[in-house]
Amino acid sequence: MTTIHLKAAMPALPPTPPPIFNMPTPTASESAILRLAARLGLNTRQGGGRVAHDDKTFSYSHGPIDLTLHRASGAFRFANRNTWQVDHRSNVELSDEEAVRIARTHLESLDLLPRESKVQRVSRLHVAAAGPERVMLDHRVIDVAVHLQPVVRGLPVDGPGGTVTVYLDHEKSVTCVDYRSRRVGAIHRQTTRLLTPEHALDSARRSWEARGIAEVEVNEVRLCYYEMGSEDRQRYLQPAYLVLATLIGADRRIRTGDIYVSPAAANAVGRIVTPPPRPSAQTRRAA
Amino acid sequence: MTTVSVGVEWINDFHGDACSQNQLVSMNTHAEGFQNAMVSHGHTKVFDWGDDNAWETDFRNPAFGSGGDALNWSDNVNFCYFADHGGNWSNIMHIAFSKAHNQCLASSDTWKLGVKNLKWLALDVCDGTLDTTAAAVVDVWGGPMQGLHMVLTFVNTTSPWSASEGTNFGNAAGAGQPLSNAWLDAYYSSSISNSPIAISAGATQQEAINRRENETVGWRDAAVTSTSWLAWKWRY
Numbered sequence: 001m002t003t004i005h006l007k008a009a010m011p012a013l014p015p016t017p018p019p020i021f022n023m024p025t026p027t028a029s030e031s032a033i034l035r036l037a038a039r040l041g042l043n044t045r046q047g048g049g050r051v052a053h054d055d056k057t058f059s060y061s062h063g064p065i066d067l068t069l070h071r072a073s074g075a076f077r078f079a080n081r082n083t084w085q086v087d088h089r090s091n092v093e094l095s096d097e098e099a100v101r102i103a104r105t106h107l108e109s110l111d112l113l114p115r116e117s118k119v120q121r122v123s124r125l126h127v128a129a130a131g132p133e134r135v136m137l138d139h140r141v142i143d144v145a146v147h148l149q150p151v152v153r154g155l156p157v158d159g160p161g162g163t164v165t166v167y168l169d170h171e172k173s174v175t176c177v178d179y180r181s182r183r184v185g186a187i188h189r190q191t192t193r194l195l196t197p198e199h200a201l202d203s204a205r206r207s208w209e210a211r212g213i214a215e216v217e218v219n220e221v222r223l224c225y226y227e228m229g230s231e232d233r234q235r236y237l238q239p240a241y242l243v244l245a246t247l248i249g250a251d252r253r254i255r256t257g258d259i260y261v262s263p264a265a266a267n268a269v270g271r272i273v274t275p276p277p278r279p280s281a282q283t284r285r286a287a
Numbered sequence: 288m289t290t291v292s293v294g295v296e297w298i299n300d301f302h303g304d305a306c307s308q309n310q311l312v313s314m315n316t317h318a319e320g321f322q323n324a325m326v327s328h329g330h331t332k333v334f335d336w337g338d339d340n341a342w343e344t345d346f347r348n349p350a351f352g353s354g355g356d357a358l359n360w361s362d363n364v365n366f367c368y369f370a371d372h373g374g375n376w377s378n379i380m381h382i383a384f385s386k387a388h389n390q391c392l393a394s395s396d397t398w399k400l401g402v403k404n405l406k407w408l409a410l411d412v413c414d415g416t417l418d419t420t421a422a423a424v425v426d427v428w429g430g431p432m433q434g435l436h437m438v439l440t441f442v443n444t445t446s447p448w449s450a451s452e453g454t455n456f457g458n459a460a461g462a463g464q465p466l467s468n469a470w471l472d473a474y475y476s477s478s479i480s481n482s483p484i485a486i487s488a489g490a491t492q493q494e495a496i497n498r499r500e501n502e503t504v505g506w507r508d509a510a511v512t513s514t515s516w517l518a519w520k521w522r523y
Contacts, residue, residue, distance in 0.1 A: 085468040087500050116505065121477040127499065129492050129518040130421035137492070145522070147477035158478055160449035165477065211310040212303070229449040244479060246444060247309040254308060254374040254383060256413050257446030259479065276450045279315035285340040287388070 002208045003215045010197040011223040011241075016198050017191035018153045018225070020265060021237040024185045026074025033058040033069045033075055040067065040078050040110060040177075056231060073161060074183065075230035079176035083169055084143075087127055090170035091140040096122040103146035114150035114164060114181065121147045143175060144168045150181050155225050156182065158242060159261075161234075162227035166210050180230055187226035188236055191265040200241035204260040208247075215248040216258070225270055227259060239264035288463075289505045291365035292404070294334040295322045296341035298371040298385050304330055306391035306474055308383045312372035317411050317453035321368045324457025330504070333364045341371070342388040351397040362403040366460075369455070373412025373440075378426040382412055384482045395427065401434025406507055407466060408518045411453070411474075415440025416484060424519055432488045432514045435509050436498055436506065439470040442521060444484040463503045467520050484521040488514040 021130045030051050035043045037060045042049065049062035053228055060067040064082040069075075081246040094102075100119055107113035128139040148164045150157045157163075160180075200221065226240035243260040297318035303307045304311050317335055336345070347355035348362075361367045372383040380395035400408055416423045419442055428438055452473050459469035467485035474483040487502065488511045489495030495518035498506070 021294060053382060085471070086294070087496075098485050106316075117354075123475070123477060123522050125471070125520065126419065127518070127520045128419065128421070129495055129499075130425050131516045134421050134425045136407060136421040138496075145477075149478075160476070160478075163477055211312075215310050229451055243385045244446070249308050249372065249374075249383075253376055254372050254413070255444055256309065256311070256372055257444045257479070257481075259446050274450070276313045276316050279297075279337055280335065281318055282337045282340050285336065285342075 002205055002213050004201070004205060005217045008218055008220045008251050010221055013194055013223065014154055017194045017265065018155050018239050019187045019190050020184035020239070020269060021152070022235055023182050026060055026071070027075060028069050028071040030058060033060050033067060036069060036076060037062070037067050041068070066103050070230040070235045072229045073180070075161065075180040077176065077178045083173065084167055084175040085125060087142045088170065090142065092124070092142060092144050092168070092170045094144045094168060094172065098142045099146050099168055102172055103148070104170060106166055106257045107164065107177070112114065112164070112177070115147065116151040117148040117164070118151055118156060119146065120149040120163060123147065142170070149215060150165060152184060152237065155223065155239060157227050157237070158222060158224035159227040160229035162225070182227060182234060182237070184237055188269065189267065191239060191267065193266040194239065194264050195266055197223065199242055200243055200262040200264070203262045204243045204245070205261055213247050214250065217246040217248065218243060219246060220244040228274065232274055238268055238272060247261045288329060289507050291406070291504045291507055292331045292333045293322050293325045293366045293368070294360065294364035295319060295368040296336045296345065296371070297369070298338055298341050298383070300338045301385045305477050306383070307386055308372050311371065311447070313447040314411070317447065318370040320366050320451065320453035321409070321457035323494070325461040328458070330461055331371030334360065339386040341384060343384050343390045344388060345394040346382070346393045347397045348397065348402065355397065355500070357398070358411055360401050360450045362400065362405040364449055365404055366407045366409070367405055368409040368411065370411040370455070373410060373414050373429060375414035375417050380415065380427055380431070382408040382410070395431045398431040399433045400431050401436070401511065405434070406436045408435055409470070410438060410440040413441060413444040416442050417518065418442060419484065419521055421427045427515055428517060429514060434496040434511055435488060436502060436511050437466055438483050438484060439466065439483070441474070442484050442523070445481045446469070446479050448476050448479060449479065454514055461503060463505055465500065466502055466504070467499050471520065471522050482521060482523050484519055486517055486519040489516045489518065492516045492518070
């Protein structure tokens with residue numbers, strides 16, 4: 001029996017159940033990445049650029065710019081390797097508000113701003129050092145990242161995918177755009193009824209019991225559209241509950257985070273998350 | 288190209304015995320995904336121990352007795368990736384094992400990381416540091432890092448979010464990208480509160496910072512002569 005400490009309020013349900021959408025198969029090819037590069041302002045006809053591919057991605061490099069396009073999802077990253085996450089001994093002093101304004105303006109100029117979005121988070125890349133005196137020295141922020149979350153029919157898109165991130169350096173210049181947001185197609189089917197958050201919590205409880213988890217703190221329950229990571233193929237965008245929890249170990253000193261994803265539509269299509277691959281076979285190790 | 292040797296350990300399944308911990312789900316995909324990606328870039332697989340085959344003695348230095356065998360395992364490879372439960376108390380890092388060989392918990396006060404071959408340790412566990420203050424980082428890692436170039440871990444608890452995280456990190460690291468950025472990029476998530484951190488060592492402040500910013504697997508033979516300084520980088 002799993003003991004659950006509920007520390008979260010249940011999310012409010014929308015007045016109308018959000019529908020299930022198709023997600024079109026992304027176009028990922030050499031010509032697609034060249035078109036994308038041109039759209040992002042790279043002069044692909046001038047020469048000097050190089051296209052490469054492997055089983056998961058296409059990439060285009062031109063000078064310090066790396067553009068990567070994922071076959072499975074159409075997600076892409078446009079990064080300047082000379083500036084993205086690089087410490088130029090500076091300190092970024094952008095406020096959240098200014099960073100969000102710059103990020104939105106930049107995406108808008110490239111026609112990449114989601115039709116509707118909300119700020120999921122503004123994160124900062126910190127650096128620090130310490131010597132024998134154990135005093136923190138040289139603590140600085142070397143970039144600010146604005147993470148936008150597309151909103152579809154009033155519901156935020158969440159998951160390992162479903163974000164558009166713009167990274168800014170100390171000169172307020174964009175160092176990287178990480179676009180992990182799939183194209184949403186037509187409605188696949190209407191949702192007949194939304195399951196309740198309590199249903200998701202019950203489902204999570206059963207999953208934890210099956211794993212023999214004795215004690216859990218539930219920190220947050222979210223209602224969202226669930227989007228998988230860049231390497232996964234996804235055919236449908238479906239409403240889901242995310243249950244964010246902390247699993248508490250028997251001696252209470254070892255705790256770990258856990259995320260349970262549960263379909264929110266009573267008539268959900270297929271699996272909402274891909275089951276993890278099985279571990280490689282292990283033969284008993286000789287002492 | 289500099290090739291590096293890679294060993295991984297991971298635990299999903301614990302038992303209802305003295306070593307009992309909560310079951311985990313994606314630790315194999317993280318560790319083996321990392322190793323497979325490294326191998327795909329020409330690096331060398333040395334060991335892959337999962338569940339009851341992962342042992343505490345693989346991390347214990349023989350100077351601390353009790354069958355310490357780190358010099359034949361974790362410290363006999365250049366890059367060791369460990370995915371499992373972790374806990375941090377009394378300024379000592381602990382990692383959990385499903386079988387007591389010879390202990391259920393490995394403690395960082397029995398580690399001498401890097402005295403032989405180990406250059407980089409990825410600890411894909413909770414509580415690699417409890418916060419990002421000098422005390423939290425230096426008091427836990429200053430002692431165990433004895434030649435280790437870098438430890439890559441998490442601040443506070445972490446949640447496995449995507450099966451491809453280990454693969455993504457292995458691809459970036461194996462291809463020669465700076466390790467700190469590869470780690471932060473693969474494991475940061477804006478949706479949940481994962482906060483990855485990279486901690487590098489050096490005899491001087493300049494060396495520690497240079498490693499933090501620029502070190503790749505190509506720096507395998509650029510030895511850390513002393514861990515007088517630590518430099519760290521984290522996204523929050």
